[in-house]
Amino acid sequence: MTSQEKILTKNNEGKFICVGLDTDINKIPKFLQNDPDGIFKFNQSIIEATKEFTAAYKINFAFYERSGSEGIEELERTVELIPKDILSIADAKRGDIGNTSELYARSVYEHFKFDAITLNAYMGKDSLQPFLDYKDKMNYILVLTSNAGANDFEKLELKNGGFLYQKILQSVNDWNEYKNCGIVFGATKVDELKNNIKNFSKLSVLLPGVGAQGGSMEDITEIFNEENRINYIVNVSRSIIYKSSNEDYAEAARNELISLFKISSKRNAGI
Amino acid sequence: MTSQEKILTKNNEGKFICVGLDTDINKIPKFLQNDPDGIFKFNQSIIEATKEFTAAYKINFAFYERSGSEGIEELERTVELIPKDILSIADAKRGDIGNTSELYARSVYEHFKFDAITLNAYMGKDSLQPFLDYKDKMNYILVLTSNAGANDFEKLELKNGGFLYQKILQSVNDWNEYKNCGIVFGATKVDELKNNIKNFSKLSVLLPGVGAQGGSMEDITEIFNEENRINYIVNVSRSIIYKSSNEDYAEAARNELISLFKISSKRNAGI
Numbered sequence: 001m002t003s004q005e006k007i008l009t010k011n012n013e014g015k016f017i018c019v020g021l022d023t024d025i026n027k028i029p030k031f032l033q034n035d036p037d038g039i040f041k042f043n044q045s046i047i048e049a050t051k052e053f054t055a056a057y058k059i060n061f062a063f064y065e066r067s068g069s070e071g072i073e074e075l076e077r078t079v080e081l082i083p084k085d086i087l088s089i090a091d092a093k094r095g096d097i098g099n100t101s102e103l104y105a106r107s108v109y110e111h112f113k114f115d116a117i118t119l120n121a122y123m124g125k126d127s128l129q130p131f132l133d134y135k136d137k138m139n140y141i142l143v144l145t146s147n148a149g150a151n152d153f154e155k156l157e158l159k160n161g162g163f164l165y166q167k168i169l170q171s172v173n174d175w176n177e178y179k180n181c182g183i184v185f186g187a188t189k190v191d192e193l194k195n196n197i198k199n200f201s202k203l204s205v206l207l208p209g210v211g212a213q214g215g216s217m218e219d220i221t222e223i224f225n226e227e228n229r230i231n232y233i234v235n236v237s238r239s240i241i242y243k244s245s246n247e248d249y250a251e252a253a254r255n256e257l258i259s260l261f262k263i264s265s266k267r268n269a270g271i
Numbered sequence: 272m273t274s275q276e277k278i279l280t281k282n283n284e285g286k287f288i289c290v291g292l293d294t295d296i297n298k299i300p301k302f303l304q305n306d307p308d309g310i311f312k313f314n315q316s317i318i319e320a321t322k323e324f325t326a327a328y329k330i331n332f333a334f335y336e337r338s339g340s341e342g343i344e345e346l347e348r349t350v351e352l353i354p355k356d357i358l359s360i361a362d363a364k365r366g367d368i369g370n371t372s373e374l375y376a377r378s379v380y381e382h383f384k385f386d387a388i389t390l391n392a393y394m395g396k397d398s399l400q401p402f403l404d405y406k407d408k409m410n411y412i413l414v415l416t417s418n419a420g421a422n423d424f425e426k427l428e429l430k431n432g433g434f435l436y437q438k439i440l441q442s443v444n445d446w447n448e449y450k451n452c453g454i455v456f457g458a459t460k461v462d463e464l465k466n467n468i469k470n471f472s473k474l475s476v477l478l479p480g481v482g483a484q485g486g487s488m489e490d491i492t493e494i495f496n497e498e499n500r501i502n503y504i505v506n507v508s509r510s511i512i513y514k515s516s517n518e519d520y521a522e523a524a525r526n527e528l529i530s531l532f533k534i535s536s537k538r539n540a541g542i
Contacts, residue, residue: 022371024374060371062367062371062372062374062375062378063371063374065343065374065375065378065382066374066375066377066378066382067378067382068343068344068347068378068382068383069340069341069343069344069346069347070340072336072339072340072343073339073340075340076339076340093365093366093367093391094364095364095391096333096364097416097417097418097479097484098418100293100331100333100334101333103295103333103334103336103337104333104336104337106337107333107336107337107338107339111336111337111338111339112339120364120366120391120393120394121393121423121424122391122392122393122413122424122425123391123413123416123418123420123421123424123425124416124418124419124420124421124422124423124424124425125420125423126418126419126420127416127418127420142393142394145368145394145395145398146368147368147369147394147395147397147398148395148397149394149395149396149397149398150394150395151395152392152395152396152442153392153393153394153395153435153438153439153442154393154394154395156429156430156435156438157429157430157431158427158428158429158430159427159428159429159430160428164424164427164435167424167427168424171423171424208368213368
């Protein structure tokens, strides 16, 4: 099953939410903080409790790399827990010169065995080519991000018209020969999303920023519904996985996901 | 000793070359490829053989992450080998939303204990702020990279004049309150280096691209000499560490470094 097929299958089941496994030892329930395998156990319970309603899992490398090799081992074990029919996304924002990117691509797709990755295109197409060569994977390239700093460079106006992020968007369309390209578009940027949505009709979209960052699931759902669009995933991390800091954290995460699922699948289901 | 002091001390000794530890299991001598601890032993010998003439060591995360947690453990052990008076650079091209970058900064500066890092500014200032808050470290931000793809976006012309990379350069100058900002400028971009050098007189410069990528040590040395400039480091990876594929690899690396040292320190020593 290709990554693109995984996304579309879940979308057709009305599932659009990606659970972000931003697992922070200081934020998981106290009884797990004292457990040497607490992060893994937390992830295991969250995946078990949410897999029925999620479209994808996104693993943010920073939360694991902070503990060095031990953290990366937790990451390796966590990826193995993700059911094979659910998209696994390496949130690693990669992008480097060719021979280096080749190793990153091999690392994320062959060693860790992820289905998808987030990428930064600043260094140009050749810096992403090794990822684009994996035809059955999904490469989500940063276009307009959810943070305030998106205004600093992403929204710079270009001499030939449009903003930098729009130029990158246009390039991603050009790189999409194998339908293995997607974009990251911040769920906090509602106006820009509306204004640009017709320019990425053939790209899968990953939308971070709902929940703690202020983006709204209702807004996103409405915008995509108006265009009769599927092939998108809305990431939610903190507001799902840290919904409860007690023993019922997994159940609370499941209930929060279900309530978001109801909003996001309201009109999309069955399209 | 701050990172800035480490750089200037080495520069004042006529040392401008950074040895890049891009250690690839398929490229190290055959007898080490069969050794389960071959990568570490290779790094150990290279550091021992080159520490007298190097200004810095740069560790490219991709080469370690390709083997997951085992590779990251090799990276951890390698960082510990770098003498405390020599700058250690984490070549990781980080940049993410604030709470994520905070963890990456903690990872690289507190867990791995590097002196410096390479960063990607696409997502804006807030995506780099957690790194900039480390006043005694050195944050090398990508400006103009050494690869051909640098033309795709970095050299886009902006509506308000100049290229994207120049706008980022200008911003890095603004962010340099604690003298903990530097830039990555490709050693392959000689004309751009000449045209822009006066615009980064207060920034430390990391120049990759000499050797396998085609940049010339002579050109770089001449350009900086003409400006009477120190506070820069030229990275060389493959052409030093893989100079010989036999038992004499460490000695060969040392000799190659010394010959580059002679070129790069010819006129700069004692400035």
